[in-house]
Amino acid sequence: MSPSITRRDFLKLTSLLPLLYLHMPSEKAEFLSSSHDSGQPNVLVFVFDALSARNMPIYGYSRNTTPNLARFAERASIYHSHHAGGNFTTPGTASLLTGVYPWTHRAIHLYGSVLDPFRNRNIFSTYSGTGYKYAYTHNPQAELLLQQFQADVDLLKHTRELAIYDPEYSDRIFASDHNVSFWSEQLILRGNDTKPSSLFGNLLFRTSRLSEIKKIASEYGRQYPRGVPNLDDVYFIPEDAINWLIHELPASRKPSLGYMHILPPHGPYDPRKDFIGIFHDDFKPTSKPTSQFTQGFSDDSANENRLQYDEYLAYADEEFGRLLDAMIQQGTLDNTIVIVTADHGELFERGIVGHVTPVLYEPLLHIPLLISIPGQTQRQDMYPLTSCVDILPTLAKLTGQPVPEWGEGEVLPGFRADPIQSDRSVYAVDAKSSPKHGPLNKLSVAVMKENYKLIYYRGYPGIPGSELFDLSNDPEELQDLSSSKPTIAADLQQEIEQRLRLTNS
Amino acid sequence: MAGIAFPIHVWAIVIILITFPSWLLRLSMGELVGAISYPLVDALLESSILLLGFVILAFILPGKWLADKFVALSSALAWLMAAWAVLVQFIYVRIVQWGPEKMIPGSLLVVFSLGLVYWLVQRYDQLGNLIKRLVQGLMVLAYLYLIFDMLGLVVVVVRNL
Numbered sequence: 001m002s003p004s005i006t007r008r009d010f011l012k013l014t015s016l017l018p019l020l021y022l023h024m025p026s027e028k029a030e031f032l033s034s035s036h037d038s039g040q041p042n043v044l045v046f047v048f049d050a051l052s053a054r055n056m057p058i059y060g061y062s063r064n065t066t067p068n069l070a071r072f073a074e075r076a077s078i079y080h081s082h083h084a085g086g087n088f089t090t091p092g093t094a095s096l097l098t099g100v101y102p103w104t105h106r107a108i109h110l111y112g113s114v115l116d117p118f119r120n121r122n123i124f125s126t127y128s129g130t131g132y133k134y135a136y137t138h139n140p141q142a143e144l145l146l147q148q149f150q151a152d153v154d155l156l157k158h159t160r161e162l163a164i165y166d167p168e169y170s171d172r173i174f175a176s177d178h179n180v181s182f183w184s185e186q187l188i189l190r191g192n193d194t195k196p197s198s199l200f201g202n203l204l205f206r207t208s209r210l211s212e213i214k215k216i217a218s219e220y221g222r223q224y225p226r227g228v229p230n231l232d233d234v235y236f237i238p239e240d241a242i243n244w245l246i247h248e249l250p251a252s253r254k255p256s257l258g259y260m261h262i263l264p265p266h267g268p269y270d271p272r273k274d275f276i277g278i279f280h281d282d283f284k285p286t287s288k289p290t291s292q293f294t295q296g297f298s299d300d301s302a303n304e305n306r307l308q309y310d311e312y313l314a315y316a317d318e319e320f321g322r323l324l325d326a327m328i329q330q331g332t333l334d335n336t337i338v339i340v341t342a343d344h345g346e347l348f349e350r351g352i353v354g355h356v357t358p359v360l361y362e363p364l365l366h367i368p369l370l371i372s373i374p375g376q377t378q379r380q381d382m383y384p385l386t387s388c389v390d391i392l393p394t395l396a397k398l399t400g401q402p403v404p405e406w407g408e409g410e411v412l413p414g415f416r417a418d419p420i421q422s423d424r425s426v427y428a429v430d431a432k433s434s435p436k437h438g439p440l441n442k443l444s445v446a447v448m449k450e451n452y453k454l455i456y457y458r459g460y461p462g463i464p465g466s467e468l469f470d471l472s473n474d475p476e477e478l479q480d481l482s483s484s485k486p487t488i489a490a491d492l493q494q495e496i497e498q499r500l501r502l503t504n505s
Numbered sequence: 506m507a508g509i510a511f512p513i514h515v516w517a518i519v520i521i522l523i524t525f526p527s528w529l530l531r532l533s534m535g536e537l538v539g540a541i542s543y544p545l546v547d548a549l550l551e552s553s554i555l556l557l558g559f560v561i562l563a564f565i566l567p568g569k570w571l572a573d574k575f576v577a578l579s580s581a582l583a584w585l586m587a588a589w590a591v592l593v594q595f596i597y598v599r600i601v602q603w604g605p606e607k608m609i610p611g612s613l614l615v616v617f618s619l620g621l622v623y624w625l626v627q628r629y630d631q632l633g634n635l636i637k638r639l640v641q642g643l644m645v646l647a648y649l650y651l652i653f654d655m656l657g658l659v660v661v662v663v664r665n666l
Contacts, residue, residue, distance in 0.1 A: 109530065176666075177661075177664040184540050184542075194524055195594045196594065197520040198547050436533075
């Protein structure tokens with residue numbers, strides 16, 4: 001007698017197992033219902049600065065840059081088409097924290113700030129009630145934003161408190177006018193765009209700064225041969241922030257919302273010495289045409305920078321792994337929703353390195369999003385198009401708060417009963433050359449809808465108006481389809497222009 | 506005060522004007538007034554500290570060394586120091602890489618030039634008188650600076666109440 005189920009049948013049935021996961025009362029469903037019964041869960045939002053999903057093996061990268069994030073992903077939902085709201089810290093972080101796009105919150109400049117209404121429209125204000133809220137970032141640009149939300153944060157750990165050097169004075173002397181005094185301090189002592197306005201005082205400042213930096217280099221130089229991790233004069237040891245968080249997690253009052261925004265892998269790429277030279281490969285990324293916004297980097301030079309970035313990323317990943325292990329050991333992972341993401345990505349192609357550029361190609365916008373809920377033991381892969389503005393409404397839903405009406409995002413798939421609209425548009429904006437308080441007249445906008453992505457440039461003389469890519473068939477954005485598919489390009493451009501008209505009116 | 510305040514304020518105002526367009530993108534009108542006020546207050550502070558330094562020296566040193574030609578000497582020295590400071594702003598990146606073989610002669614050159622100007626003003630009364638006349642011409646500007654600095658101080662205080 002032949003068996004009733006053949007090997008082939010068995011394999012077919014096995015392939016249906018994932019469907020069972022979706023159909024059966026899942027851990028997620030149990031958690032969502034129990035979270036309503038037992039009050040708010042703890043939440044930790046962990047942000048890597050300038051982490052491109054395109055440099056992570058869980059998103060298909062060939063270098064093993066993030067083994068610890070891969071370990072975490074085995075118990076998390078992975079969003080495969082998640083996008084930043086901007087291409088540098090200020091707009092990207094502000095969109096993540098406020099749940100609206102840069103053209104709405106208007107934190108569009110380097111060290112920019114959100115419009116006043118968003119001071120109390122953010123993830124901290126959304127997580128209201130008795131929850132304890134704490135935040136820390138290495139990045140002074142992100143800190144300027146967090147200071148705006150300070151009224152809704154119980155413990156805003158200042159960047160300086162976990163840094164080894166931070167020579168900012170305005171936040172100490174003129175704290176109540178920091179958004180303005182910050183700019184004055186830049187002009188008086190640093191003169192970033194020009195020379196400092198202080199003729200004599202800045203020389204004292206610069207001499208003292210130089211001597212401090214030399215001291216740091218001699219103290220930590222052996223551990224960090226390429227330089228001590230830093231950004232805009234703030235020097236720090238990444239371990240210190242992770243150690244603080246490991247201590248803070250069990251110590252914080254329950255329920256809690258934590259926001260941790262670490263600088264690595266944001267440049268300068270200065271890993272600890274044990275991460276230098278870890279990738280011995282002949283990896284060569286796809287060669288791409290030079291952008292009209294090229295900074296003049298050759299492919300070889302861009303690849304060298306990519307290698308250093310990957311090493312710094314591996315260092316950041318190890319620190320995340322240390323946190324993960326500590327959370328498992330403490331048991332805090334069992335009662336915490338952990339959201340891992342980035343504020344924007346990083347680019348090493350088309351003659352451009354970094355992210356200070358008007359272009360909006362995928363390595364800059366495609367960022368990771370991994371969400372693990374208490375008790376989750378299996379990986380879940382999510383493919384719909386999502387945006388950083390979706391995190392705020394999702395958090396609201398997860399913590400039993402009403403989803404704010406002013407948000408521009410949607411509850412993420414996996415945390416909603418109905419499927420997300422397949423023809424939804426997701427945007428990213430770079431408007432650093434436009435005024436905060438006025439019409440956005442010089443900017444680039446990316447709109448992603450279904451398979452297509454249109455990058456629209458306005459106000460850049462000599463730059464073609466738009467580029468169209470089919471991301472499902474051309475994820476590397478090599479074929480500009482704007483002339484071969486003019487109708488799609490025109491529709492998407494019109495959609496952007498409508499949004500801009502609304503914004504500028 | 507006019508002689509000392511002049512180079513410090515001219516430099517600050519030029520830098521503010523250069524920066525102004527980029528601030529226009531970022532700041533509202535109210536914030537702009539605030540942002541301009543801080544560097545003006547800083548210019549007032551730097552002028553006052555430099556003046557105080559010369560006043561203290563005039564008290565300490567014998568009268569003929571400084572006090573007798575206070576306006577001419579303090580102004581001439583302040584202008585020369587300001588000129589060196591402006592030069593340093595432009596070549597700072599190179600200066601920080603200098604070793605002692607360049608730093609020592611560079612510093613000596615500054616000291617020597619200050620000494621030379623001091624000697625010239627002491628030696629030639631006509632030069633001292635010319636500087637005094639120039640400083641008198643700058644008095645109107647000094648009053649203007651003072652008014653704006655004071656307004657800036659008020660703005661800074663109000664914004665931080």
